Structure formats: structure tokens, C-alpha cells
Amino acid sequence: MATGRTHRPATRSRGIPEATVARLPLYLRALTALSERSVPTVSSEELAAAAGVNSAKLRKDFSYLGSYGTRGVGYDVEYLVYQISRELGLTQDWPVVIVGIGNLGAALANYGGFASRGFRVAALIDADPAMAGKPVAGIPVQHTDELEKIIQDNGVSIGVIATPAGAAQPVCDRLVAAGVTSILNFAPTVLNVPDGVDVRKVDLSIELQILAFHEQRKAGEEAAADGALPTAARAGSADQGPDGDVPAVMPA
Amino acid sequence: MATGRTHRPATRSRGIPEATVARLPLYLRALTALSERSVPTVSSEELAAAAGVNSAKLRKDFSYLGSYGTRGVGYDVEYLVYQISRELGLTQDWPVVIVGIGNLGAALANYGGFASRGFRVAALIDADPAMAGKPVAGIPVQHTDELEKIIQDNGVSIGVIATPAGAAQPVCDRLVAAGVTSILNFAPTVLNVPDGVDVRKVDLSIELQILAFHEQRKAGEEAAADGALPTAARAGSADQGPDGDVPAVMPA
DNA sequence: CCATCTTTGTGCACACGTTCACAAAGACAT
């Protein structure tokens, strides 16, 4: 999912699978909730239910971190919180910059979940000179001209891009040149980065399109089950019989 | 990624792999850009580069849709746009409701990418009576009491949850009860839904934590390469030697 | 009409991820 090519040729035995890494934050959240309710221990079954995964997967995930459970009892909540936090690198503080303070950028700046877990908004950056100095979420917006200086002064290694699509790649290039090695991209564009830089993307439009696909499939199936009577929901979709494949609009 | 258990036991040959479905929107975006530049055809190599994937994967992805290319030439841009749009169900219009019009909900409502591709914001819903009637992105916010009526009147099958974590599950339950079968969840919670309902989640905090993990790994490696001299970046991380595993905080 | 050249579509091998199912570990009671 990140960039880089065949990243990690299993260099070290410390190789935790990507899929596991992606679930650790989920476990951590569930464990934090338990911790706040002062629950001392939890079984893989209970925790798996809370995290929305199956218990075998959870146990295998934890087995990559080490043997932190006690058979017949379960896992010590506080201890696990600490181990996972450490594994994810949340025992240290990560300064983050947000570039592009439009609707979305402002929403991100205001998002509480940021600060809660080891992340600190070091700066808000926008290209609009009119925004400069204006405080958003209590932090004054700075102009793009300052980008390199901000990155370097604060030792920022994680950048969030919330600019329009067109501005994303140039901003990305500048962030990387200034020393950022991890980027969270909200702009609907593919970012090109050199090796060693990780990019994760969040794209509303893509998520909706994936949902639409499944939604359409459900509608089609339902129609088929209803006795091949198309429902009103099947608006513009071409008649897709058992192997429907109408050329329809084939140009040229 | 969706919910449901062993969903789709390969019922039909029409079974497009999830991984492929998730990439179709990416291809579609790249193709749309080409279309706007009036590029008539594109090779798998070119399109793959534009979409940020490798060309073999792209060709295999397209092969699940059918044989839409011409050997020696490439793919007809317009035709592919149409085929992918149809496959994703974007030839019809999907009314969407956004529940929770805080910073994020407002940002989503204002997001242009929504309307651009088959999605129409049918309503904005918030629990705060003070918000009722107030227009956001040109659409008046309606109160949660109206939720069921709105869903039914507009035939909404896709809901976006942008509420605080605590409100997400109750809202989800109401959406599902009212007939929504696809949910895009921005709240940091695991949602429980009945079979047949798809949930996709977008979680800023999780993405950042994944980046932090890789960032820490990079820092650790770099330090090791630098001759085992820890850099300033390695703040709170416990000394993780070849198999470092300091109990440190083990409670109880 | 034939030769050449480009680019697709896909069989195959491999890597990664998931799930099952069970032996081993330990708690706890007697």
C-alpha cells in the first residue's frame, strides 16, 4: 500500500506483516477503551470482538510482537497498550505539518484524534497569503514560503497534504526535499516519491466508488432473486444478462 | 474489507477480485484526465504509470472486465471510461446522506469530488437542533429526527457517518434500519452491521499510526547503518537491539 | 499478401494473508 517497490525483502526477523501493522492501531484503540474502564485483562476472543476481527487473526498478529499473553487468562491490558504503542512508535512525539488549510485541512487541524496519540500539529501551511497569520484550531497559518524552514526547525518527518489535486505533487516534492519521509495524502492524485518515502492516501471519492460497486452488485442480485424483474433502482445500468456485454457506446 | 462473512463464494464468473475493484477508481481517474486532454488511446504501460501501478497488474485487472484492448495499439480511452464507469455503477446516480455536520462533515459536504462522479448529496443531517435549517455547502442541515424519512423519500442506500465516535453506532443502526446498505464511516469506531451491509472506514488516526510505524523503522535502520549510534530522532523508543525486548513497564 | 513490430491477455510460480484446529502452557481447585 505504501510506495517503494519490493520494500522489505524480509531483511530482519523483526518483519511484522503489513496487514498486521495496519490492525495494530485498531487493537490499540480497543485496548485503550478497556484501560479507561480499568479492565485488567482481556481474552483474544473479547478483544477481537471489540476490534472487529476474528480471534485467530488477532492471536497471530500478537504473536509477531512476542508472547505477551498468559494461557488460560488472556492479555494484560496495560502491558499490551504499552507494547503496541512502542511497536508503532507512539512512545515518542511526532510533529506533523498540514499543508492546505481549506475546508478539509481546517477539519483535520481541529480533529482531536491527532494530538491524542503521539502526534502534534507543528504547523499549518497554506499558499494563500490572505490566510497567513489567521489562527485555525488555535494555530496560526503560515505561508508556503516558510515550508522548508518549518520542516527543518521542527524536525518534521510526517506531512499531511490537503491541497487541491493540482498542488499536491509540487507540495509533495518540496516536503520530501525538505526532509519529510512519510506523507498522508488527501488530494485525489497519485504522488510520485523517491524510494524510502512512504505515502498513504485517503480518498473519499474512491471509497464511495467501491461502495457503489458493491451496492450495484447487491441490487443486481436482488433483482435476479426477485425473478429477473429489474427494480427501479437499476436506472442507467445496461442490461447485464448472464454474460451481458452490450457494446453500447463503443466509439470509433 | 467489507463486512459480511465469506461473502461471495465465487457465485458467478462475474466475480471481480476486491483488489481489482479497489483499483478501478484509480484507473478511472487517470482515464478521465486523458479524456479531457482528448487523448484517443493509451497503452497499459502509460496508463499504469499514470495510475501508479505496474502494467501487468493493470492488464490483469482489465482482463476481469473483458477484452477491451487492441493488441499493438492499447486501450480506447473513452470506451474504457464507459466500461469502468458502468462496472462501478457510476452510470446511475447515487443519493448520499452525510450525518454529523461538524468540521469534517462540512468539509465533506463542500468536497467537489462528491458530485463529480455519480454521487449526489441528498441531505445533511445533524443532531444539534441549532444547526437545523442552517445551510452548509448550499444545502440546509436537517435534524436527526428526519433521518428515516429522508432516507426513504430519497431512496438513499449510501450513508456517510461523520459524527463523534460515541454517536456512530446508534446512527449506523438507524441508517441500516431505514434501508441504507453501504456506509462510509469517518468516526473512529468499529461499526457492527448485519450481513449484507458494507462498511468502509476512513480513519486519519490509524493512517498516521501506520506511517509512524514505518517512520520509526526507518529511523532505527538508519541508526543501525550509521554505526549503532542512536540519532536524536530516537527519543522514547526502548533500546531495540537485534532482539531487544525490554520488559520495562510490565505492570502487575 | 507477407513480414515485422507493438502491445495485449494470461498461464504459472511465488508471496502474502487468513483460518482452522490442536498441542502446550499455565491458572485454579481439590
Next chain:
DNA sequence: ATGTCTTTGTGAACGTGTGCACAAAGATGG
């Protein structure tokens, strides 16, 4: 101390996704 009962940790089987490498398809030029 011994036995029972719970729950972990993991080997093995399976399923999904990825990438190579190449034959087949068709365009294009002579």
C-alpha cells in the same frame, strides 16, 4: 501434587494477490 479447564501460540492448509514472461493478436509498411 494432581487433575481439570481455559486460553494462548502456531503448524499447516487454503485462498487471494502479484509479477514474470511469453504466445497470440492485430496494426502497419512494403
